[in-house]
Amino acid sequence: MFQVPDYTGTVSERLSEVLAEIGVDERTVLRRRRTVLLAESVENSALQLQDKKLTEYYFGSQSEGTTTQGLKSDTDILYSSSDLIILQDWSDWQPGVHNLLMIQDDTVSPGYCLLQYLRDDVPLPYNYVLHEHCFRDRTGRILLSNTFMSAAATTAHFTGVNNGPAYTVGGVPGVPDTDYVPAYPCKTWPLQARPWLNQQGAGHWPSDDMKRYCSNTGCFVVCVGSKGSENEELEWRISTSLAERCLMLNLNITQIQCYVLMKMILKTYIKPPYEDTITSFMCKTVLFKLIASTNSNFWREKNLLVCLLFCLFCLYNSVLNENCPHFIIPGNNLMAGHITQESKPHILEILQYIINSEGTALLGIKCDALGSRLQLKLNYLFSINERCFVSGYLLKTTARSINESINACLGCISNSSYEVAIQTLLKYIFKLAIFSYQCQGLDKTGCGLLAPWFCTTLGSVLASLNIQQYSSISVEALTWITLGLNTDVSSSKLKLASMFYCIGDINSTELVLTDIEGSYDQNIVEPICMCYNFGLLACREGFNEISDNHNENALKYATASCVRFLSCEINCIPAELQYELFRSTDEDLAFRGTCDYWMDWAVMDSLPYLYFLQYKTYSNLGRQDDKQRALSNLIMTIEQEPNLGHRETALNLLGQCMEQEDRPTDALRCYLLSLNLRGRNNAAKFHICRLLSTIVNHQAETMF
Template sequence: MFQEPDYRENLSLMLSEVLHDIGVNERMVIRRRRQNMLREAISYIKNRLIDYNVTEYYLGSQSEGTTTTGLNSDKDILVCVCDVNIIQDWSEWEHGKTNYFMIHDENTTPGYCLLQLLRHDEPLPVTLIPDEHHISDRSGRILLKNTKFNGVISDAVDHGPSNALQGQPGLCDTDYVPAFHCKSWPQSASGWFERQGIDRWPTQDMKRYAASTGCFVVPTGSKVSEYPELEWRISTSLEERCLMFNLNITQIRCYVLLKMILKYFLNPQGEINISSFMCKTVLLHCIEKTESSIWKEKNLFTCLTYCLLELHSCVHNDSCSHFIIQENNLMAGQFTAGKKHELSKYITEFIQNDGHGLLRIDIDDLGQRLQVKLNMVPHGAYNFQSSHEIYEMHLASLYVNIAIQTSRCNMLLLQNQNMSTMKQTVCKLMTFNDNRLQHVAFKFLAPLFFTAYGSVMTSSSIGEKNQVSPEALVWLSAGLNSDISSSRLKLASVFYSTGDMEKAELILRHTEQQYYSYPVLPICCSCWKRPQPPVTSEFVRACCEQSEDSIKHITPFCVIFIQEEINCVPRELQYEMFRSTQDDMIHRDEGKDFWMDWAEVDSLPFLYFLQYKVYRHLQKHQYQQQALSKLIRTIETDENLGHRETAFNILGQCMEQENRPQEALKCYLLSLQQRARNNVANFHICKLLSRVLTGR
């Protein structure tokens, strides 16, 4: 098997080069993993701060670094509900918690379990059905149905055990998989610790890690179960992530190739005949059964062939054993006889073609790039992105995702906050420094919240002293580097609101200079379902010149004022906090539209609006008109505005102050075109028409 002819070795080396060029290389894999683990850390801190007792784990190809642009892999996020205790032994029962006992019996599909509800006051079974999510079986056990989480995630569609948020503009699809955690290792997987692969892989360190992480149960039943709505699948996701993190680059490339073959040949219309998880499982079995010295670049094609032979055997026998829970057959009930024959035929043909099938794969131009490498076509026949360009684009995309995560987590942190709760949140926030990832996540989240805290403190004291207290100024200053503009603009707004126009003007001038010193990419908050602006080549280059932490210096966030900051908000923007009429409230989703009680505005329009107001107070009329012109131009030409309706509303009020009522009315009508409901433009129009009619 592994005594390769020269052409196979040459094909393997060329194939490795192609995969390196399209981003499957050590540097990119490490980057992908780190950024996803950092996003996991940001999410962890956010959930702890808002007392949301769940932990999110970023899993799958995106977090493993086993994907490419062309594969367009989903984001897989396992959402673990932490206030439920899953036990396998009565000694694990916890007083006061919701406890479930994992049941495995002769009627339970291997790799699955039933969850029996226990009492919270003593370790005994519950005997009465508490709600519609539970059912009593023939033995009188009260069992939890796996339909409990159906429809939990808004705008989601059922997708196996997950809720898949699909078609979100500018973002890849995200599968949110709800789960419960069990602290102990699944009894059905105990044999895995005794199994010894060739070259002792997985290592004892990996197995010790697995033993310490326990397992999850996710709400899905087996396809061959008699009671599919009662079974819960046992998941060893963290252990599988650990295994994938310990693969070498050739093994990762082999897995990427398997997924490309899967997508192009075996699931060509997007149907799921063989899943990528099955391919991953086949790969892990193959690694376990071979010597580690085999998995080298010069053997890539032979390793791929070996995996395909193993996959063919699985399809032929209707049997693909879960890598950790071997009794769990991933292919049980998966294929009809006709589909099984068809898949076996395709895999056999691909193997027999001895690599020619790879030349047909158009995902990431793999086939064309391979033809060039093998001198089958002239080197100038195709115009490919260079490996460096692809790396830069991937890196910029990862950085932008971190900024988006930061912005959206900040919104959730600000929900339901007041002076008292913000002080508590700041104290809790200062404690998150357990490890390096949490420290980095802290540096992303903290400045935005510090700024909001300082602004709330100032708003509270404006009515008494009309000044910024030294303590508030400390917090406002601590948040200045949250991003390139939003916290600076809030500080300028604070000084404007206290009448210190000179300081406000100085900050605004400096912020404008900074804004145009680098190519920037505005980060959309989650208020609108709108595409994230595409990255420009200039922004990509700027990203590559920045460190991970410094990306916030080229990304402007929206400026957010919660109700408690109202005294730090210009009057024209305060109206946004009262945008909803009683009729509008009917059309609000309180789970998502809480921001409608705030004032939110894009950084650039707010910058020019504040300049207009400050220069008006300073009686610098030329600069005032320049600021107004910039505001108009920004609204007309900037395609990346997330709150265009708000920008039109504040521009309309500027036009009213300029005594240009017709232009003001036009602005309000254009605002309503952006958002017909929950838009304060309706109030502005009524107010404007009343003023015109009464002559006041």
């Protein structure tokens, strides 16, 4: 269908250079993978700490490292629940739990299965319908409908737009959409996929070791049936996602670049007119098939354009035949029901145009400005390297993942007593120590990133109890908080400064605050807030450069998380910030989301909290110039720092500073600005009422 022109070697090299500049090179791909797989480890550790019977897996482009900023790939998270045991052999039946037998026979579509309910007291099937999600088929088997998982997911507070088996959460600028897919695990390799283990193509890929690993990953069942099947509500799709992730992680950089280019071509030429026809998973499957049938020497940088053209040719044939066999379960045709007779000739025409263009069609790709970048490369002109930008995005992703996990764990003790909070935090810390001892690699790293945060909180809770009982801080509390001082640039140290401030140790407070200010380079440090989703802007250039040269260790000196105080830390919170613990009226509670447990805390962005504490400290020390400098810095931060998650809280603190400066009009303006930012669940309401009462009473006293 096409001939390889002489210039392909040069174009391939320039094309590979352009892809490297936008983050599709070995170094950045490995960094992407590490970021996402570390997030997976961190969040699974957090789920275990909360005793939840869930394991989450990050699949798709983000975990594979096969995306770019311009592709805006979703984050795909599969939540695997261990409430049920899926078995393929009666010998795997277990007493006392819910057992389901996976049925893969001629009545089921390839790539799908039925789930038969088994008794939990003896290894026998049920012979009566248990609940509304069970059905008796013609042979008398009691089968579980895939609507059961959808109902369970709704009960478990999966929120978002229902999209097949997934629940899509998104709509926040700067944050990729997230597809949550509930699933049940099966520890054994699916029967339909067993022939694949013995197949061997010309490329000798996958290797025997890879296949052995894949066979040990088992599979999942996902709550969706084959479209058009007469058993659509009873069928469950078999997912070999762990095996597929293994295959993707064993591709070389040319194969990855080829896959990314296919996705860019889809985004540019196919998806705009024909959205739901060809998917990136079909492209991945075509790539797998071609790799398995070609010599490994074919996949090299100087051959990139040829590799791409061959992939597109295979994709063309798949569309022509309306058949794209699943790589591991070939009986499952991924294109079934996707290509209509109306769209088929147009899609074939588009693919033929791209193939026959011999690479010039790539110049029309606007995603990541690939076309214009390639044109510049071919003309020997300068092109911008975005690798640092990607590295910054990835480090910030790690920071956000850690903060999200910490928030979820602390949410379990939002309004707990001292005793319960201390016992829970100790449980978290000791569990993480055990996990860390038992695991290695990224799982061990994840435990090490989580534990210090709980040490800081435990130290602060103990200090609050000490202050209540003895008006002092114990050595035990100081020891615990010291173990977590280096979580980031400022948040843990600010909690230490708060503790000293609240017992009146102003000199120690000043020493800690001076240390924080010296470490907080505003050209580098990025604020991190995961209390709620708000639009994120590009990271600082200094942060991006640091991120490009370091791994997650850079979190210690390049990020500044929110300062979080639980209600049981109240004695470590300055009086002005304590109002935030009581931000919600009874009416406000109805306007909270399922993850808004932070609204029961006193939470503040690090930088404005630093300046607020400086203002209070210098006021106590009588250093007027330093006090006014801190106040000016607080005002400037509120006005100019774009990535503040709790700007309304900062305005509430600024308003109280203005009251102390005897500037009630400015104070009222601050509270009104705060209320404009967050109309509900905002302590500004209390401040406005209090301030107006003070003004009225003062005027009354003046009159009489």
